[in-house]
Amino acid sequence: MDVGPKKDLIGELAEAIRSKTYIRFGLYHSMYEWYNPLYIADKRNNFTTDTFVTQKIIPELQELVETYKPEVIWSDGDWEASDSYWKSKEFLAWLYNESPVKDTVVVNDRWGSNMPCHHGGFFTCTDRFNPGVLLPHKWENCMTIDKKSWGFRRNAVLSEYFTLAGLVKELVITVSCGGNLLMNVGPTKDGIISPIFEERLRGMGAWLAVNGEAIYDTKPSVVQNDTITGSTWYTQSKNEKYLYASILEWPEDDTLLLGSLKISKNSQIQLLGYSSIIPWKQSDDKLEIYLPANAHKGQPAWVLKIGK
Incomplete structure (x- = not known):
């Protein structure tokens, strides 16, 4: 909002989803920033200091929650330090006890290097996690239509994209085993969804239009x-x-x-x-x-x- 068009893009997206759909609004947040000087300094000190977390991450997370009131917080970028460094317990205690979404919010398990597959409202464990068996805790298979990337690759070849049959297979196995499917699309740098992604998404929608009662609810x-x-x-x-x-x-x-x-x-x-x-x-x-x-x-x- 400080540069360029000075638009509150997250706010506009939240308003559009809440006013035009029945979808719950959530936000992805990465704690890790590769080149932030505060983070680099903490890392150089073997995470005995936490300036990056106290001055940047926690205030930012609280601002996101108080401003946009997301009902899902999908945390990421936690893998280099434990939950103690990230002050995850302190933030989650505030989130579940004091925040404006304390009664409705759901979070994943990426809040520290020691937490995935152990703590969280739903487990993501690792990217593309699909155990193929029923788990006792709610979980999510977060995967990508492009088998190699979360972003857009101009040099990707056809065999590196999931077929529609492959995507439906991922969905069916995931839901049968009590999981949720997060299917990622990587847009271009100017926000365009490429035709192959559009074709896969429309194909999934067409299949669900006929067979959705075996998936939803x-x-x-x-x-x-x-x-x-x-x-x-x-x-x-x-x-x-x-x-x-x-x-x-x-x-x-x-x-x-x-x-x-x-x-x-x-x-x-x-x-x-x-x-x-x-x-x-x-x-x-x-x-x-x-x-x-x-x-x-x-x-x-x-x-x-x-x-x-």
Whole structure:
């Protein structure tokens, strides 16, 4: 706001999101600054001094919270020093007890080199963290469409971008295991979203428009991944009335074999986006589902909705 157009860009963004969408507004904040002389001095002193934190980081974080009232604070840049240097406990105590968002705010786990995957409202652990199993604590898979960079690379080649099928796979596995997907796009230096990123984002939106009920407002099932068809992942509705089976690989003979499910004789199976009821047969060791031929064309993944 001191130079250039003198615009409060964060304030304008916050207002737009809150007035035009139902999205919760959050902010990313990096504590680490590579070339800040105060930080360099503290580092030279092996972090026995904390001038950078007391004069810059803590006042800045408090100003961000009091001015913009974010409901998510995504902290980063903590890895060179412990939470004691960053005064994370002191800031978080203020955030949760005194700040204007104390009753609604959520934070991640990057508040000191000793904290990721141990403390925080949700764990991020490392970039591109996707354990493939259900974890007891809420977690997030923060990843990038460009497999090598969080920013925009003019020299990136096609094979270095996730395909739409690859992105949907990341989403399905993450949600089945109780996680949240953060999918990063790197804009150009003048703020443009390049066509390949736009295509991937629109593709994800189109897939979710049909299959979103298997993702939104769901919770992990008792079993996450099928025992016979390892490319099928499960979620269930919050009221546990419906089970969703997300199919990442369509079976060649259009018959899906599942070993983790036993359903009642009155259960109905639907393929989301397809109008007819899907026939099935239950045996002692497997469930056979007879998928409609050609219904899979052009899709990165498919979802079965199973009434319990």
